Amino acid sequence: DGLASDEQRLLCAATFKALTVVGSEKRGIRRPRRLAILCRILDVEQAELLPILDAFRQAEVTFLLPAEGVELQDSTVIDLSHESLMRVWKRLRDWVDEEANSVGIFRRLSESAALFEKGKAGLYHDPELSVARSWVEQSRPNAAWAAQYAGKFDEVMAYLERSREAAEEEERAKEAAQQRELEQAKALAEAQGQRAEEQARFSGRMKWLVSGMGLVAAFAVVAM
Numbered sequence: 176d177g178l179a180s181d182e183q184r185l186l187c188a189a190t191f192k193a194l195t196v197v198g199s200e201k202r203g204i205r206r207p208r209r210l211a212i213l214c215r216i217l218d219v220e221q222a223e224l225l226p227i228l229d230a231f232r233q234a235e236v237t238f239l240l241p242a243e244g245v246e247l248q249d250s251t252v253i254d255l256s257h258e259s260l261m262r263v264w265k266r267l268r269d270w271v272d273e274e275a276n277s278v279g280i281f282r283r284l285s286e287s288a289a290l291f292e293k294g295k296a297g298l299y300h301d302p303e304l305s306v307a308r309s310w311v312e313q314s315r316p317n318a319a320w321a322a323q324y325a326g327k328f329d330e331v332m333a334y335l336e337r338s339r340e341a342a343e344e345e346e347r348a349k350e351a352a353q354q355r356e357l358e359q360a361k362a363l364a365e366a367q368g369q370r371a372e373e374q375a376r377f378s379g380r381m382k383w384l385v386s387g388m389g390l391v392a393a394f395a396v397v398a399m
Contacts, residue, residue, distance in 0.1 A: 177230065178226075178227065178230060179226070183226065183227060186217065186219065186223070186224065186227055187227045187230075187231075188270055188273075189217050190213070190217065190224070190227055190228070191267055191270050192270050192271070192273065192274040192277075193206070193208060193213055193216050193217060193320075194206055194207070194208060194213075194239075194253065194254065194255055195255070195261060195267070195270070195271050195274065196271075196274070197271060197272075197274070197275040197278075202261070203258075203261035203267070203268065203271035204258060204261075205254055205255045205258050207252050207253065207254035208252070208253050208254075209249065209250055209251065209252055209253070210224075210247055210248065210249055210250070210251045210252075210253055211249035211250065212319070213253055215317075215319040216317075216319045216320050216323070218315070218317050218319070221247075221249075225247065228247065228253065229243070232245075237256050238255065238256055238260060238264075239253060239254070239255065239256060240252075240253070240254045240255070240256050241253075277310060277314050277316070278324055280306065280307060280310045281316065281321065281324060281326055281331065282324065282326070283303075284299075284307055284331045284334065284335060285326045285327065285330075285331050287299065287334065288327070288330050288331050288333075288334035288335075289327075289330075291334055292330070298334070298337055298338040298341050298342075299334075299335065299338035299342075300338070300342065301342070304335075304338050304339065304342055307335055307338075308335070308339065311332075311335065316328070
């Protein structure tokens with residue numbers, strides 16, 4: 176909460192997610208990163224990341240290593256000071272769970288993309304498509320992040336884009352079909368209205384004809 180902006184707080188969350196991973200026993204474990212690799216995963220310049228690292232390296236905090244006073248270089252390994260942080264710091268546990276959820280979404284996407292290329296699966300559709308697109312918008316994954324999980328980032332994003340295009344094309348086709356149905360219903364209603372008007376005019380003419388014939392008959396009777 177003491178960080179300077181919401182952008183820094185988001186970067187802070189992403190940093191701790193990159194430094195942790197869910198282990199085989201469904202609990203978080205440390206995942207040390209060299210500073211240069213961490214910057215690539217987070218897609219930020221080192222100068223942008225240093226304020227976050229320094230905030231958690233200072234003497235009264237010491238959540239991250241190396242400790243305050245050690246100059247950070249590209250090759251410096253950034254790590255949690257102790258694995259117990261993931262047991263006692265609830266916010267970090269939540270971040271670990273969020274990262275695990277992101278990894279799950281990405282791996283399902285990767286599997287679907289690979290099967291699609293082999294002709295063994297189709298494109299994504301809702302609700303899976305909406306979930307995946309929302310995840311991309313919120314998490315903003317990149318190739319360096321995906322490489323941690325042996326994923327083919329470009330192929331996955333291309334698959335997701337094709338799924339989006341297909342879904343939008345399907346939606347346009349559906350709207351066009353609905354528009355055609357609406358126009359057909361409108362034309363049918365107009366035709367029915369015209370027939371009703373013609374029937375009304377015909378009925379009116381028949382009434383006049385019947386009335387005229389009645390007068391003729393009356394005159395004939397009088398004449399007789």
